[in-house]
Amino acid sequence: MRQAGRSLPGYREIRKRYSLFEVCRQPELCAQVTLEPVELHGVDAAVMFADIMLPVLGMGVDVELVENVGPVIERPIESLEDVRALRVPDPEESVPFILEAVRLVRDELPEEKALVGFCGGPFTVAGYLIEGKPTRDFVRTKRLMYAQPEAWHELMERLSETFLRYVRACVESGADIVQLFDSWVGALSIDDYEEFVAPYSERILGGLAVPTIHFGTGTAHLLESMAAAGGDVIGLDWRVRLDEAWERVGYDRGVQGNLDGAVLLGPWERVEAGTEAVLRAAGGRPGHIFNLGHGVMPETDPAVLRRLRELVHERTARVAA
Numbered sequence: 001m002r003q004a005g006r007s008l009p010g011y012r013e014i015r016k017r018y019s020l021f022e023v024c025r026q027p028e029l030c031a032q033v034t035l036e037p038v039e040l041h042g043v044d045a046a047v048m049f050a051d052i053m054l055p056v057l058g059m060g061v062d063v064e065l066v067e068n069v070g071p072v073i074e075r076p077i078e079s080l081e082d083v084r085a086l087r088v089p090d091p092e093e094s095v096p097f098i099l100e101a102v103r104l105v106r107d108e109l110p111e112e113k114a115l116v117g118f119c120g121g122p123f124t125v126a127g128y129l130i131e132g133k134p135t136r137d138f139v140r141t142k143r144l145m146y147a148q149p150e151a152w153h154e155l156m157e158r159l160s161e162t163f164l165r166y167v168r169a170c171v172e173s174g175a176d177i178v179q180l181f182d183s184w185v186g187a188l189s190i191d192d193y194e195e196f197v198a199p200y201s202e203r204i205l206g207g208l209a210v211p212t213i214h215f216g217t218g219t220a221h222l223l224e225s226m227a228a229a230g231g232d233v234i235g236l237d238w239r240v241r242l243d244e245a246w247e248r249v250g251y252d253r254g255v256q257g258n259l260d261g262a263v264l265l266g267p268w269e270r271v272e273a274g275t276e277a278v279l280r281a282a283g284g285r286p287g288h289i290f291n292l293g294h295g296v297m298p299e300t301d302p303a304v305l306r307r308l309r310e311l312v313h314e315r316t317a318r319v320a321a
Contacts, residue, residue, distance in 0.1 A: 007300040010036050020051055020065050030101035035108055041306050042313075045114040045177070046105055048170070050098055052120030052181055053128065055166040058094025059086045059158070061129065069133065076132035078144070080151040088161050091169040099173040106174030117175030119163040121182020121216065122156050122200040123193075129155070138187045145196055152196060160200040164207045171210050179213040180204055180231070183294075186218025193222050198229040205230030213256055217294055223248050238293030242281035246288075254287030261292040264300045264308065271308060279315050290316070 006012075011033055014023060024030050034049040053063045053071045062074040077083060091099065106115050123141075128134065130141045145152045167178045185197060205212045214231025216222065220240040227234055227249040234249045236242055236257035246255045263274045275290075282288040290312045296305065 006298040007296055007302050007305065008036055008040065009302075021054075024050055024054060024101070025097045027097050027100035027104055030097070031104035031108065034101070034105050037305075038109065038113065040302065041309050043309055045116050046109055047116045047179075048098075048102060048105065048118065048175065050118070052118070052125060054095055054098060055089075055091070055119060055162050056125060056129070056159075058089030058091070059162060061086070063128075066133075071128045071134070073129055073132045076140070077129045077151075077155065080148065080154065083151050083155045083158065086155075086158050088158055088165070091166045095166065095169075099169055102170050102173035102175055114176040115174060116177045116179055116213075117167055117170035118179040118181055119167050119204070121180050121185055121197075122159045122163070122204075123185045123188065123197045124181065124183045125159055125163075126152075126155055127184055127187075136187075138184070142192075145192070156196070156200040160203045164204045167204065167208060171208065175210070177211050177213065178208055179215055179235070182214075182216040182219075184218075185216045185226075186220075186222065188222070190221060190225055193225050198225060201226075202229045213289075215256070220245070227253065233287070233289060235291075236293065242278055242288075243283065246282075246285075251285065251287075254289060255282075256289040256291050258291070258293040259308075261294055261297050261300070264292075264304050265297065268304070268307070271304065272311060275308060275311055276315070279312070284316075 014029065014033060023033055030049050034046050037043065038046045051065065057063060064072045066072050102117065109115055127138050127141045130144055131138065171178065180201060182201065185193060188197065201214070205214060211232045212230065213233040213235055214226050214229065215235025216226060217237045218239065219226060223234065223245055231253065233254035233256050236245050236255055238258050238260035242255060242258050249255065259274050259278050263271055278290065
């Protein structure tokens with residue numbers, strides 16, 4: 001479960017002393033934070049503790065992660081000249097600490113548990129770089145996309161190459177799976193997605209020799225297009241029924257999801273009912289990765305997460321038997 005550590009006391013104590021980037025720059029600490037939810041919750045995989053903005057630090061971008069806001073960019077991108085000032089870094093030079101943390105986690109993680117590396121989707125990260133901070137409407141982003149297509153496509157070229165190098169280095173260091181998080185790509189129409197984004201996501205997902213997961217939120221209208229762009233598994237948020245989405249993307253690939261994380265803040269009866277509904281929709285087919293529709297909310301009780309994992313394991317073992 002992505003961001004499961006945010007609800008754990010150990011992680012909260014560490015974050016009182018260190019920023020997210022400071023944790024990432026200390027491989028032993030980064031590995032500890034990655035492994036804690038696996039050890040305490042007993043989930044089937046570890047999601048590498050990192051941030052989707054880490055790879056762009058080596059591109060020459062000044063990023064500050066502001067608490068309760070998100071990534072804030074000192075000098076947002078406005079022109080082709082700004083884009084051409086961006087480097088495409090070697091991850092061994094720009095983020096060696098993350099690669100060392102990946103190696104440490106893979107050494108500590110039981111062999112049967114997978115290690116998930118990830119990167120941001122090109123659109124989502126481009127949105128931060130252009131807007132300068134998180135947004136819901138992406139007006140500046142779309143304006144550059146429509147009015148300066150040369151700048152847009154060159155930016156996407158540089159981002160997709162940077163991210164591909166980054167996740168390949170993570171795989172070489174021990175990651176078993178790579179997930180592409182295009183969290184905000186749902187802000188685009190189908191036509192705009194296919195013209196301005198899909199080729200670059202396809203470049204990343206198609207450039208890896210390990211299984212891949214393709215994830216976005218608010219993307220019910222984009223599922224077929226995202227599946228065409230790539231991903232052995234398509235991540236589903238809670239806004240779409242899992243069985244209907246799986247039929248749309250094709251049973252020849254897996255799906256991941258899709259319990260609404262907010263349900264975990266309610267009574268257990270509601271959590272159990274929601275979990276049973278997701279599992280019924282999956283129908284016991286091979287290829288379903290049970291997960292939340294997005295990351296774990298910080299307010300979530302760790303005991304509820306453990307109970308949820310136990311419930312899913314119990315129900316899926318019963319189906320397998």
